[in-house]
Amino acid sequence: MNKKKIIMTGGGSAGHVTPNVALMPELKKLGYEIQYIGTESGIERGIIEAENIKYHVISSGKLRRYFDIKNFTDPFKVIKGVFDAKRVLKEEKPDIVFSKGGFVSVPVVLGAFLNRIPVIIHESDITPGLANKIALPYSTKICVTFPEALNHVNKKKAVLTGSPIRKELFEGSKLKGKNLCGFKNEKPIIFIMGGSLGARAINAVVREGLNELLKSFNIIHICGKGNIDEGLKHNEGYAQFEYVKDELPHLMAAADLVISRAGANSIFEFLALKKPNLLIPLSAKASRGDQILNAESFERQGFSMVVEEEKLNTAMFLEKIKELYANREKYISFMEKSETKDSINKIVKLIEENRKPREK
Structure with missing residues (x-):
């Protein structure tokens, strides 16, 4: 044969x-x-x-x-x-x-x-x-x-x-993820990423709102090459990474919420893992607009909350995270019904x- x-x-x-x-x-x-x-x-x-x-x-x-x-x-x-x-x-x-x-x-x-x-x-x-x-x-x-x-x-x-989602993404350990970040408490965890190069707009609002966020959450922040803020390294509950690869399944397993751009591969990973998420798509000025359409589709299907980058500010960012966390079960139930x-x-x-x- x-x-x-x-x-x-x-x-x-x-x-x-x-x-x-x-x-x-x-x-x-x-x-x-x-x-x-x-x-x-x-x-x-x-x-x-x-x-x-x-x-x-x-x-x-x-x-x-x-x-x-x-x-x-x-x-x-x-x-x-x-x-x-x-x-x-x-x-x-x-x-x-x-x-x-x-x-x-x-x-x-x-x-x-x-x-x-x-x-x-x-x-x-x-x-x-x-x-x-x-x-x-x-x-x-x-x-x-x-x-x-x-x-x-x-x-x-x-x-x-x-x-198609890589099998290893489903094999992460929540405990390993917490240990990689040095988190010692039981606060819910927000996983934040802006694509492989990081995202200035996302990084800026995260750091401006960090003290407020850390009152209720632990933060995993993939901030992109050269974007580690040395001055924030000792903040308990805040773990910064330039880029992750093998650690990703463990960090995702630890996450209760995800904040991200809206690249198709990433958002389908959040859907497969049933992670309530806030999407901040790349603006049409910086792309052909595909991320905006992706995010709108996920919002329509009840999988995601969406904020346009042009409207993003720290006060709104903090408000949206509170709202997302309060309604997380609703998002999970929509994801469970997905046809994809x-x-x-x-x-x-x-x-x-x-x-x-x-x-x-």
């Missing part, structure tokens, strides 16, 4: 890679050989090679919605990438390609289409990013995470799956149903 084979792709940011990694244990269990196509220096390379997955390098240019001098040369890199990907796929003969988006995925999806290999695309946001928008017509199926996303893609191809549970099994089932064994 020929072994099943899948080639995965996605890159440019961790959010385009970690959902792929979340699917890998289940795919391995079902007997898939997994390979990956990415760029030479993309963030995806380190993450995938750490998983001991065979990694193929292709050329790819960045796709931009704004003017940049590289817009004149990058299309040629993308075209070269299509031929690179087509060659790799012809040699490796996978049964199916799974794409998480990001600019590296466009040549891979086109290369698969040219080789008549089925492609499943996963879109995290409500409206497709530029790379997925280009790739969608060449796909077999499209996995979406938000019910509203079904209005922005081909409904015949689309399946509401939610976002069991994402990994839904996506793997689609892979199984659409794969096409290749001639060896």
